[in-house]
Amino acid sequence: MKDIDLIVAGAGIWGCTVARCAAESGRKVLVLERRSVTGGNVRCETDPETGIEVHTYGSHIFHTHLDDVWGFVRRFVDFNGYQHKVLARYKGRTYFLPLGLTLVNKFFGVELTPSELPAFMSDETHKKELFDAFFRGYTSKQWGKPPEEIDPTIIQRVPVRSTYDVNYFNDYNQGIPLSGYNSLFERLLDHPNITVECGREFSLEEHRSSALSGVPVCYSGPIDRLFGYRYGELPWRSLAFEQEKLDMADFQGTSVVNYTEAEVPYTRIHEFKHYHPEDRAVMSCGKTIIMREYPRAWKSGDEPYYPVNNPESQALLERYQAEAAKVKGLVIGGRLGEYRYYDMDQSIGKALEAARAITGR
Ligand code: UDP
Secondary structure: OOOOOEEEEOOOHHHHHHHHHHHHOOOOEEEEEOOOOOOHHHOEEEOOOOOOEEEOOOOOOEEEOOHHHHHHHOOOOOEOOOOOOOEEEEOOEEEEOOEOHHHHHHHHOOOOOOOOHHHHHOOHHHHHHHHHHHHHHHHHHHHOOOHHHOOHHHHOOOOEOOOOOOOOOOOOEEEOEOOOHHHHHHHHHOOOOEEEEEOOOOOHHHHHOOOOOOOOEEEOOOHHHHOOOOOOOOOEEEEEEEEEEEOOOOOOOOOEEEEOOOOOOOOEEEEHHHHOOOOHHHHHOOOEEEEEEEEEEOOOOOOOOEEOOOHHHHHHHHHHHHHHHHOOOEEEOHHHHHOOOOOHHHHHHHHHHHHHHHHOO
């Protein structure tokens, strides 16, 4: 233990990337993970009976336009050709979600061309009808408040297009690891300079009085937890999941269907077998696994999923960041640590930057 050069606290996507880069630069890295397994919220469980890879914490689709990130992850796993599509069910009808020609033409029963769409959509009535159908109910369920009260950049994550392209993401590079998400973490951490200890939560107090005091720390747990919530808790949205195995080959014909009406209590249903269309055994299996997703307010003990950005949470975050800046050798990152709504590729991009700053390469 004495020759450890870096502690990485949290074995999610940010921590595992930092650990790997530091290990490759010759550092001896100790990874501490609070849970009994690595992978953070990207962790999956493979159902032993059907072979279906269940995304335990909700669907994760790898997509990126960042070339260095895409190059980095593909050193560890190959991706299948999965391209993500999201369907939206509203009043019993199903639409391809990106706001584009497919959705608008079906919803309004018209046959617009790309050049006709902007004028049609500049009509306030059309805009309102679309927004109320696909965003108002879903957003209210997801965030617990009307869309007018949330950060507008959140809704802007959903693409708007004037084409028939129904790909949910604009990123050309997309897919699901052929060998499963867990293998990505196992391979990132599989390096002679890395030691992993699961079931160990990092604490600044313990660290200060331990034999490793003075060893730099890269931390990716919640920043307020690191400081014992001394200024109060940062607000999060959390999720509850209800999983079901069904005696049918296919429940909904696609991986995700959003239920955009406020009256339906869940926001979406995931059906995981559709993430591996290349896996014939899984696809032809007579059973399927679905998961309904229910957003809820976060309270102590719940898993934090989405940071709730508002002036109060920003002010609180800044107080914790000021505390963190006083701790020598401490780098904080990841969705929980930075309190940012990062996608997986953004977390890896940030981790590559952090690792470059630490290793100088
Ligand atoms: N959203 C919506 N209706 C939808 C899908 C998304 O209103 O059918 C809004 C909602 O506010 C959501 C945001 O757009 O939080 C971002 O959606 P995204 O699919 O990126 O959410 P994630 O998959 O990260 O939960």
